[in-house]
Amino acid sequence: AQKITQTQPGMFVQEKEAVTLDCTYDTSDQSYGLFWYKQPSSGEMIFLIYQGSYDEQNATEGRYSLNFQKARKSANLVISASQLGDSAMYFCAIHPGGYQKVTFGIGTKLQVIP
Amino acid sequence: DAEITQSPRHKITETGRQVTLACHQTWNHNNMFWYRQDLGHGLRLIHYSYGVHDTNKGEVSDGYSVSRSNTEDLPLTLESAASSQTSVYFCASSEPANTGELFFGEGSRLTVL
Numbered sequence: 001a002q003k004i005t006q007t008q009p010g011m012f013v014q015e016k017e018a019v020t021l022d023c024t025y026d027t028s029d030q031s032y033g034l035f036w037y038k039q040p041s042s043g044e045m046i047f048l049i050y051q052g053s054y055d056e057q058n059a060t061e062g063r064y065s066l067n068f069q070k071a072r073k074s075a076n077l078v079i080s081a082s083q084l085g086d087s088a089m090y091f092c093a094i095h096p097g098g099y100q101k102v103t104f105g106i107g108t109k110l111q112v113i114p
Numbered sequence: 115d116a117e118i119t120q121s122p123r124h125k126i127t128e129t130g131r132q133v134t135l136a137c138h139q140t141w142n143h144n145n146m147f148w149y150r151q152d153l154g155h156g157l158r159l160i161h162y163s164y165g166v167h168d169t170n171k172g173e174v175s176d177g178y179s180v181s182r183s184n185t186e187d188l189p190l191t192l193e194s195a196a197s198s199q200t201s202v203y204f205c206a207s208s209e210p211a212n213t214g215e216l217f218f219g220e221g222s223r224l225t226v227l
Contacts, residue, residue: 037216043220044218045204047216047217091156091157099207100145100210101162102216104156
């Protein structure tokens, strides 16, 4: 079974600053994938970034990067140059290799301050 | 464009009634999932399917059922709605051959009175 832990219920960041959202995971699988999703106040779920367990380089997508530390089982999301539109709930998630039942964390609410 | 749609988007029902939430995807994905979202719990998996006629229970499946008669649809049925099932429900799909990224519907807000 997979488990995701997000220990920051809420966070504040100043506009244009960088912020790190923490995520640790637990899995017995050798092959797995890690995701981050964003949920703005409008409610839709938006895919941000993906990291495969065998990927040697950290994934990046524009202002988003995933700080993947396999030995520590952490997959933190780094948002650079925060914008007001980044205010949202952020969910970390994991799936095992092969068939892909995705398990989510409880989320972190990020608020960007002007 | 391919998409995944849920209906109804909002529903109010009474305790004990049967309710069905529809989910239709045009991605031609084999995998489909139903999650519920509650404050403090994130998204929890209710049921999932890896293909036609395949259904599996997730971590919070009690009181829910699904059936998969074709690739496009995975309706979620609440056999006898309870107030504890008041929630936002998300349907999602994915393709095993890819990264496993979930494509989500817009969500269905269900209130059980």
